[in-house]
Amino acid sequence: MPRIVETIVTTQDVSGQVHIAPLGLIAEGDGWVIAPFKPSRTLDNLTANPFAVASHTGDVRVFAGCVTGRRDWPTVKADVVRGVRLADAVSHWELAVESVQEDEQRPRFRCRLMHAATHKVWGGYNRAEAAVLELAVLTTRLAMLPPEKIDAELKYLEIAISKTAGPRELEAWEWLMEKVRAFRSGNTGAARKS
Ligand SMILES: Cc1cc2nc3c(=O)[nH]c(=O)nc-3n(C[C@H](O)[C@H](O)[C@H](O)COP(=O)(O)O)c2cc1C
Structure with missing residues (x-):
């Protein structure tokens, strides 16, 4: 399997409007592959404006926030490509689409x-x-997974939360659980759009 790094990807549409979404970047030779599912804003933006910035952050609320409709995270201009990175990034990569x-x-x-x-x-x-990262991924696949699988994953991930979560992780976990509960009650409209 290639290495896949979970990052916060920022892209822009033709008018310069920024979109922020968590995506796994796939290592390929000396480059990185971004593979957004159809349909998605990231896909539309990369097609319209072939640049992306991948930010690495220790604040997992950004991952949980983006998949629960909380996309308003501070950004600053990228150094060389047209785009922005997370202001709070530990590090970042600026990428140009080659093919x-x-x-x-x-x-x-x-x-x-x-x-x-x-x-x-x-x-x-x-x-x-x-665990927050894992639950964030899980919440983007709720409709594709059998309910028993979701329950089993939650049970396991909760162990790590109960043992090691600080305030940021608890906040992120609660956002994600709100989405899981809304899905389970069939009330997906109550969850913020991811
Ligand atoms: C850690 C993590 C990794 C993800 N990786 C991908 C990915 O590689 N491709 C993808 O299409 N969605 C991925 N997702 C789901 C997207 O972030 C989510 O569906 C997003 O809203 C994409 O659609 P958008 O560009 O319209 O916002 C990931 C989510 C998380 C939390």
């Missing part, structure tokens, strides 16, 4: 790394932070 492999479900945008910068010392993830 596109079309696909019915999930086109692959192969990107060249144009610039990378580090902004602070990386403190690592603890188990609760890793």
Whole structure:
């Protein structure tokens, strides 16, 4: 399996409007592949404006927030490409799309790394932070997974939350659980749009 790094990807439409979404970047040679599912804003933006910025952050609320409709995270201008990065990023990569492999479900945008910068010392993830990331991914697949699988995953991830979560992880966990509960009650309209 190739290495996949979970990042916060910022893209822009032709008018310069920024879109922020968590995506797993797939290592390929000396570049990175962004593979957004259809339909998605990230896909539309990469097609219209072939640049992206991938921010690395220790604040897992950004991942949980983006998939629960809380996308308003502070950004600053990128250094070399047209775009922005998370203001709070530990480090970031600026990417230019070199080629596109079309696909019915999930086109692959192969990107060249144009610039990378580090902004602070990386403190690592603890188990609760890793659990929030896992639940964030899970909440984007609720409709595709059997209910028993969701229950089993939640039961396991809750162990890490109960043992190691701080205030940021608890907040992120609650946002995600709100989405899970809304899905389970069939009231997905009550959850914020992800
Ligand atoms: C950690 C993480 C990784 C994700 N990776 C991908 C990915 O590689 N491709 C994708 O289409 N969606 C991925 N998602 C789901 C998207 O973030 C989410 O569906 C998003 O809203 C994409 O649609 P948008 O560009 O319209 O916002 C991921 C979510 C999380 C939390």
